[in-house]
Amino acid sequence: xxxxxxxxxxxxxxxxxxxxxxxxxxxxxxxxxxxxxxxxxxxxxxxxxxxxxxxxxxxxxxxxxxxxxxxxxxxxxxxxxxxxxxxxxxxxxxxxxxxxxxxxxxxxxxxxxxxxxxxxxxxxxxxxxxxxxxxxxxxx
Numbered sequence: 001x002x003x004x005x006x007x008x009x010x011x012x013x014x015x016x017x018x019x020x021x022x023x024x025x026x027x028x029x030x031x032x033x034x035x036x037x038x039x040x041x042x043x044x045x046x047x048x049x050x051x052x053x054x055x056x057x058x059x060x061x062x063x064x065x066x067x068x069x070x071x072x073x074x075x076x077x078x079x080x081x082x083x084x085x086x087x088x089x090x091x092x093x094x095x096x097x098x099x100x101x102x103x104x105x106x107x108x109x110x111x112x113x114x115x116x117x118x119x120x121x122x123x124x125x126x127x128x129x130x131x132x133x134x135x136x137x138x139x140x
Contacts, residue, residue: 008053010055012125014059018124026088027047032054040063043057085124090134093118093119093132096134
């Protein structure tokens with residue numbers, strides 16, 4: 001029986017640039033940074049308060065997981081900014097928004113009241129979008 005989810009993949013254009021964004025700008029911690037074979041970098045990060053859930057930052061390239069045609073298709077979709085990636089919770093959406101905006105994060109929407117709390121939407125440097133959410137009591 002499945003007990004929990006431990007990893008999720010975010011496709012990025014460049015792992016080094018993505019690492020700077022997720023670690024230095026968003027404050028994630030490196031969990032694993034290891035080479036598997038000659039050309040596959042297994043790079044995972046986690047939110048400081050959720051060390052048991054890792055985000056895999058993966059470049060779409062041919063190798064053990066996909067062929068070149070699939071990698072090209074993923075790169076094409078990524079360039080359009082339509083590979084949504086998820087939601088991050090915060091205790092104060094407006095303050096986090098101000099902090100991240102000051103660090104140069106590209107926001108698609110400012111904090112706004114939603115039925116589930118306060119939400120702003122931003123993109124990473126590969127075009128993936130995320131909801132930044134301060135859930136209200138009903139959704140915590």
